[in-house]
Amino acid sequence: MIDHIAQLREKIESAIIQDKSTLESFRRDFISKKGSIACLFEAFKQLPTEAKKAIGPALNGLKSQAEKKFKSAASALEAATKPSTQPPVDVTLPAFGTPMGSLHPLTIVQNKIISIFQRIGFNLAEGPEIVGDWHNFTALNFPENHPARDMQDTFFLQRDPDQLLRTHTTSVQISTCAAQSPPIRSIAVGRVFRNEAISTRSHCFFHQVDGFYIHTDVTFSDLKGTIYHFVESMFGQETKLRFRASYFPFTELSAEVDINCRLCQGKGCTVCKYSGWVEILGAGMIDPNVLTNCHIDPEQYSGFAFGMGIERIAMLLYQIDDLRLFSENHLAFLRQFTAC
Numbered sequence: 001m002i003d004h005i006a007q008l009r010e011k012i013e014s015a016i017i018q019d020k021s022t023l024e025s026f027r028r029d030f031i032s033k034k035g036s037i038a039c040l041f042e043a044f045k046q047l048p049t050e051a052k053k054a055i056g057p058a059l060n061g062l063k064s065q066a067e068k069k070f071k072s073a074a075s076a077l078e079a080a081t082k083p084s085t086q087p088p089v090d091v092t093l094p095a096f097g098t099p100m101g102s103l104h105p106l107t108i109v110q111n112k113i114i115s116i117f118q119r120i121g122f123n124l125a126e127g128p129e130i131v132g133d134w135h136n137f138t139a140l141n142f143p144e145n146h147p148a149r150d151m152q153d154t155f156f157l158q159r160d161p162d163q164l165l166r167t168h169t170t171s172v173q174i175s176t177c178a179a180q181s182p183p184i185r186s187i188a189v190g191r192v193f194r195n196e197a198i199s200t201r202s203h204c205f206f207h208q209v210d211g212f213y214i215h216t217d218v219t220f221s222d223l224k225g226t227i228y229h230f231v232e233s234m235f236g237q238e239t240k241l242r243f244r245a246s247y248f249p250f251t252e253l254s255a256e257v258d259i260n261c262r263l264c265q266g267k268g269c270t271v272c273k274y275s276g277w278v279e280i281l282g283a284g285m286i287d288p289n290v291l292t293n294c295h296i297d298p299e300q301y302s303g304f305a306f307g308m309g310i311e312r313i314a315m316l317l318y319q320i321d322d323l324r325l326f327s328e329n330h331l332a333f334l335r336q337f338t339a340c
């Protein structure tokens with residue numbers, strides 16, 4: 001009988017109950033009064049007392065194993081056939097979107113500027129953020145007592161006061177000229193640092209693009225053509241622009257370029273200081289002293305250069321009136337650029 005019990009145990013264990021009819025077969029085979037377990041109980045009655053003592057617990061165990069399996073299968077089947085209390089799933093609904101990251105607006109604008117100049121033959125150059133006085137000032141023809149050299153404007157390194165955080169990307173012009181010989185058509189982008197109070201219009205670090213072209217017979221009209229091309233590509237053909245005479249130590253003749261204010265359409269606002277015009281870049285013909293400092297003969301070669309703040313361009317392009325937004329990393333601000 002013990003063998004018979006063991007066989008039934010296995011059968012019960014491996015029985016698969018998946019619907020009402022298999023449940024009914026299970027009940028009939030094992031649980032019902034004519035089922036195999038009931039038959040075993042009938043045979044059990046005939047056994048001598050000693051054998052009953054030995055086999056009784058195994059037989060009772062078999063009975064409860066079968067009943068347990070039957071009960072849990074019956075309630076699982078009942079639950080499956082009951083109408084669900086959950087709302088029905090509508091498989092035609094659109095899926096939840098995966099939130100997309102975005103490029104930072106300054107990266108977007110920087111990439112646009114780079115591609116505008118690369119399309120007309122400028123090569124991208126890189127330079128370090130920590131430079132010596134030579135690259136940032138002296139080679140660029142800054143007089144010894146120029147105010148920009150002052151501690152007020154420039155962050156000098158404490159461990160080596162001849163080293164400083166570059167105040168403009170014009171410093172890359174010097175390292176590029178030292179590494180190449182004309183003709184050179186180059187742009188550099190990057191972060192620059194100045195000891196300025198943080199406000200809606202200024203920051204202690206910001207980003208610039210500097211470009212220059214050195215070749216035989218480069219003239220101011222080459223510079224104008226390049227700047228017109230840039231302004232049209234960046235802001236559209238209808239944009240008005242003007243050149244104003246200016247001064248930079250490293251250019252002679254020097255100019256600043258303004259475009260009509262896109263925030264107020266020329267009516268006057270805080271960004272254009274109620275003038276209707278906004279300065280976007282500085283430019284000029286490279287001073288012969290700078291060429292000499294870079295071992296380029298100014299008798300043989302001439303060049304133009306220009307430089308601009310990327311934040312300023314981004315503010316005009318996207319109508320942003322507070323420079324601080326670019327470095328504060330508010331997600332609500334940054335998320336607006338996902339589609340750009």
Ligand code: DAH
Nearest residue numbers: 168170282283284305306307
């Ligand atoms: N370095 C100047 C600045 O930071 C901008 C500039 C002006 C760059 C004229 C140039 C240039 O290359 O020719 O304000």
